[in-house]
Amino acid sequence: MRVVNRSLRVEIEDQMKLHGYNLNQVAELTGINVGNLSMALNGVSRAMTIRQLDALARVFGKVPGWLYELYTEECISEEKLSRPRLIPYLVRCAEVGRNDCIEPVISKILDNAKNVSIIFSVAEKLYQKGRSKESERFYQLVVDNVKDNFSEMLSMSHYRLFSIIQGTDAEKNWKAVIRFDPFRNRLSEHARLDALLKLTRVCFTLQKWNEVEGYADELIELSIMLCSQNIATERHLVYYYGIGLLFKGVVLEKRGLYDQAKKCVHSYANLGWWEPLDESGKKEIEVLGTLAKANLYTLEVLSGNQGIINEYADYLAGLNRLNDIVAGLIAIIKSANTYTFNVDHVLSRFSGSIERFDSFNQDLILSDRHLRFRYHKAIYEFRNGRVQPGIDETLHCLSLANEMRRYEYSFYCVSLFEKHRENASTQQLEYYRSAVVREEVYLE
Template identity: 75%
Template sequence: MRVVNRSLRVEIEDQMKLHGYNLNQVAELTGINVGNLSMALNGVSRAMTIRQLDALARVFGKVPGWLYELYTEECISEEKLSRPRLIPYLVRCAEVGRNDCIEPVISKILDNAKNVSVIFPVAEKLFQKGKYKESTRFYQLVVDNVKDSFSEMLAMSHYRLFLIAQGTDAEKNWKSVIQFHPFRNRLPENYRLDALLKLAKVCFTLQKWNDVEQYADELSELSSILHELKITDAAEHHLVYYFGMSLLIKGVVLEKKGLYEEAKKYVHNYADLGWFEPLGESGLKEVEKFKVWAKANLYTLEVLTGNDCIVNEYADYLKSLDRLNEILSGLSTILKAANKHNFCIDQVLLRFNDSINRFDSFFNDLINSGRHLWFRLEKAVYEFNKGRYKKGIEETLYGLTLAKEMNRFEDFARCVSLFEKHRRYASEQQIEQYQSTVIKEKEGW
């Protein structure tokens, strides 16, 4: 028996004596089978599991991670690694913050490059538990140590790191896209559908329309191939969802490029996806969602072409949906159209005043945080166009703050330009706020 193993067991035996417990009592308190516990403590044909050690720690009133530094030789010998014990051990070390135990074990694992396959499931288990920060270091170890660029494990690690990186920081989001992009087509098909959709969404928030279009085309091609093969349940959603999203995204890109009539063709295509078979209950639900989105997006395109007669009808529709994200998107479009075609939408804004006041506290996700910023910018322009300069300055400063928080440098520059153009209307307090925000941002650069 190794000295370190004796030390682990001697520590446990000392605690049993200290608490006055015999083997049967400890077995009852921990829920461990008495025979298994006896063999684990005696080191006879059965090593101790990390779950057993955790159960013992609870019985003895010890903190999580107790004796972890003595557990490594249950997992690693000179001859081989014990995957069944090593993987849950590393997961628990990460969960309880025993980083001092992780580093020496990782060093031993990577003495042989092939052993990196032990690290990947640790990362996956942590990711599935929502321990994203803890999983990052293990995915990065896979990325740094796998040399086969076509490895599925490497592609999955890049994908997970891409997902973990997503937030409201535009610079970090774009960096994550660049790093993951070369590996997107090396993922298993069931992950590739979601990966392409997420890439398109991230690039949408960054207003990189050519990249959005590329990912939408790839998503359309892949979903069409899977449909021909009659594989409809290959990912998180029914296949019709991914096919429909590829059309919706293409329509949005054309809208952003000002090609409204071409965009309408895509909207009409995803307005009725009932032909996409087999659908089943989940597929039919997705088809109904696209009908709703198509109706909203046709309103969007009509308003953007300058049809002010439909504004109130569009507002009624948004009100009927009673969904804050749809209201944000719709009002942003109405504001954009009003600025372009000189509409007056004061009554619409007043009607949605309560919803607008909730935007700041409600939206902190990738897509809607960007939409909220665009809303503030369009609203600032609208207020200036209507001669309400004080309100316009307020909205500009609001947008400036949001752009700074999200590292959206182009939008930040747009806010600066907008403020400078109307600086003469700003109060001393507003000028001080502006200067403070701009100076701090330059210092950050």
């Protein structure tokens, strides 16, 4: 028996003596079959599992990860790897933060390129358990060590990394899109649907309208193609089809093509013709119908229909969802700035909601909307002769833009502030100088 193996078992036997436990007592306390425990402790035909070691640690009052540094010999012997023991071991090491145990094992696994599948399995198990941060390093190892660009394992690792990396940092998000984009069509069809949806959402927040349109077209085409196939998807296929149309409508809106955008909205507002359609599909159609109603209000407002403002505000208040409220207020303020009318009463009505917009700092779409709201609100305040509130909104927007690394908005805010610098208070000037310094640091 190897010294390391004996050391692992000697440590356990010492704890049994210290606590005055015999084999039957330990078996009862851990819930491990006494025969299996006996063979594991004696190293006879059965290696110890990481679950058994964890159970022993709990009985002996030890911290999670106890004796993990001695466990590798249960997994690797005479250059042979035990996949059934390595995968749960590395998963547990990642979960309890025993990174010191991971690196030596990884180096041995990577001695043979075929063993990368072990690392991928570890990453997948961590990801499925909601440990996306811990899984990231393992997916990156797969990306770094798989040379076959058409490997399904490589494509999925790129997809997972793309999903994990998404945050509010615009620069990182765009780099993530660029890295993942070449692999999107190499995913399985059901995974590709969600990948296209994520790509569309990220590019929406980055205002990359050509990319949004391209991915939305792919989403629509793929959902139609899969309609006749019995493929399990995260959500009903009608959702992917409808959301693809929704983003197409958004692109048309951003290009100022409001009439064309309305036609697109009407398309996903009426999807009862879709087949097959079960209860989940009907619920998705209801959701899309609600989104369509809100977006038709938006298009009417952006087209200059001032008479519908109060009706739209009532609709938003009835929904009582911050996501819808911030989106609606952007449209209302943007229209007010374009067509020079007053919406103070609407802003006052939703003042409580507006105060909560700063809670959006972790959500990709909502943080983008909050940023755009502050920018259009700053312009609105200046247009109505309220210079101090306008400067405050400009500085608020500048702070958000710097945090999100949305440099185009940083520049917009700097330009806006400089137009009104002479009216800024000492405190506002100091805040502005510190914000500009932070922006220069980000750019270095």
